[in-house]
Every structure is written in C-alpha cells, then in structure tokens.
Amino acid sequence: MSARAKGIIYGVGLGPGDPDLMSVRADRLVRNSRHIAFFRKLGRKGRARSIVDGMLRPDAIEFAMEYPVTTEIPLSDPRYNAILSEFYSECTQRLCDLSSSGEDVVVLCEGDPFFYGSFMHLFTRLQTTCDVETVPAITGMSAAWTASGAPITWGDDILSTVMGTLHETALTDAMTRADALVVMKIGRNLPKVRRALAKAGKANRAILVEYASMEGQTVRPLSEFDGETLPYFSIIVVHGQGRRP
Structure with missing residues (x-):
C-alpha cells in the first residue's frame, strides 16, 4: 500500500474460520498490507492470525495485541473493565501512531468486526482521531x-x-x-x-x-x-x- 499523509486503519473481518469464506476485499487487504495487527491470548498464536497463515507478505510487520485478562477474574469485578479499558487505549495509541506516520494497518478480526468482536472497542476510540474503515464478513x-x-x-x-x-x-x-x-x-x-x-x-x-x-x-x-x-x-x-x- 502506498504511503500517504495519514494511513488508514482497516478492521478486516475474516469470517468464521475457513479462509475460503473471506471476502475478496479482505483477502486483498490481508495479502497487501505491511502492518498486520491481531488479538490473541498471552502465549497463544491467536485464531485470527492462524486463519491468515501463508497469506502475509514476506516483509509484513505483526503487532500482537495480547489480552491482559480473559477469564482470570469475573466480568462483575470492576477491575475487569478497568484493565481492558487501559489495554484497548494502549492498542489504539499504537495504531494511531502508525496511521499518523502514513502507514496503513490491517486489524484482523474473527467473524464480523461489528458483531461481538474486540475491534469494536478499538473502533469507538479510533473513529474520532484516525481514518478507520471496516470490512464486513460472514459471522460465526x-x-x-x-x-x-x-x-x-x-x-x-x-x-x-x-x-x-x-x-x-x-x-x-x-x-x-x-x-x-x-x-x-x-x-x-x-x-x-x-x-x-x-x-x-x-x-x-x-x-x-x-x-x-x-x-x-x-x-x-x-x-x-x-x-x-x-x-x-x-x-x-x-x-x-x-x-x-
């Protein structure tokens, strides 16, 4: 992707898991992007990253966003939202820094980005400060x-x-x-x-x-x-x- 004054952050839906079920646009963005971001649990490869195995360009730079907490504390614990809120804010800042330097970034999203996915928490933070686009997908x-x-x-x-x-x-x-x-x-x-x-x-x-x-x-x-x-x-x-x- 060509450099520009400000890059675009793409929330790209990968579909339910089978790479053959990705949209043509999602496939094109994944294969051509130099910056690839994705969520995963600490110590895991991540399902979204696994879906695109063999599709990334050789010089792709990967940004693994590792959840600080998943099931370790209950959803009802006030710390849960506080910890995740800080995590999403830090990820947003990293993505905005890349965008500000003129780089496009593809954020890999399992299923559809706007359907119970983690990308929604980035989108609400990104949309007021960065150029962000969403690529829909087949849901799980x-x-x-x-x-x-x-x-x-x-x-x-x-x-x-x-x-x-x-x-x-x-x-x-x-x-x-x-x-x-x-x-x-x-x-x-x-x-x-x-x-x-x-x-x-x-x-x-x-x-x-x-x-x-x-x-x-x-x-x-x-x-x-x-x-x-x-x-x-x-x-x-x-x-x-x-x-x-």
Whole structure:
C-alpha cells in the first residue's frame, strides 16, 4: 500500500474460520498490507492470525495485541473493565501512531468486526482521531446454522441472539419469546443455558455446533453432549418452525 499523509486503519473481518469464506476485499487487504495487527491470548498464536497463515507478505510487520485478562477474574469485578479499558487505549495509541506516520494497518478480526468482536472497542476510540474503515464478513453464527444443514428461520420467525453470560432469568425470557435462537459465549455457562432452554421449551430442538467451518467441526443435538463446559468456538442453534409455502 502506498504511503500517504495519514494511513488508514482497516478492521478486516475474516469470517468464521475457513479462509475460503473471506471476502475478496479482505483477502486483498490481508495479502497487501505491511502492518498486520491481531488479538490473541498471552502465549497463544491467536485464531485470527492462524486463519491468515501463508497469506502475509514476506516483509509484513505483526503487532500482537495480547489480552491482559480473559477469564482470570469475573466480568462483575470492576477491575475487569478497568484493565481492558487501559489495554484497548494502549492498542489504539499504537495504531494511531502508525496511521499518523502514513502507514496503513490491517486489524484482523474473527467473524464480523461489528458483531461481538474486540475491534469494536478499538473502533469507538479510533473513529474520532484516525481514518478507520471496516470490512464486513460472514459471522460465526451464520457458519453454525449452515453447518446444521437447515434454515435458521422461516417466514415471520423472530431470531434472537443471546449470550450465555446473561442471568438465567434473562436467558429464559429471551429464549421463550424468540422463535429461533443463536446462543453464544457459552463456555462454563452451559448448565445455566441448558436449564434456560428447558424452561423455554426449546431444549429438544437445540443443536450444538463446535468450530463451525473450521478444522474439527462437529454438529450434534445438544442432548447428546454430556459435558459441563464448551470451548470458545461453540454455538447452540434452535431452528425456527415458521410459515412456509
């Protein structure tokens, strides 16, 4: 990319995990950018970085943004937001410094950058001081319901996306009111999610998809899984049964 008075920071959605599902624009930006930034857990390669293996130019300069905390302290602890806020501010400053020097930067984003992703926390800080553009992508939930082999909605079905981190009462209420469901951020919240699905009368239709579109993808009824926790890349879908010709 050519140098200019001020560079552009691109939040590039990589899709659900399979490089073949990236957009043409995302592929072009990733392959041509000299500066590549991505999030990862400390000591890990990072899923976003793994998706683009073999795609980066030889002289690419990588900026790994390593989370200072993930599950070490609960979300309800005031320190959690304080620590992450400082982390995102530091990352923003680093990206703005590169932009101010005329460099373009591609920030790799799993799924879609504006759908429950870490890039959103950078975007809100960057948009007032830097030139920033977002490249949309296929979401992980889209890959999950596609992997299930059935449409997620029909006719006038109401689709709700709910987080397993919600209080059980809120989970149950959202699940009861929706016709079709996508449940994310499950992890250690699986027992609570199971109870909420049962109370909402949807447990018998719940499908568990792990690693949608990625190596190791599995699809099975939730009732066939007897564990108490799930890996990060796990989504539960409940298909709508609405109006159809």
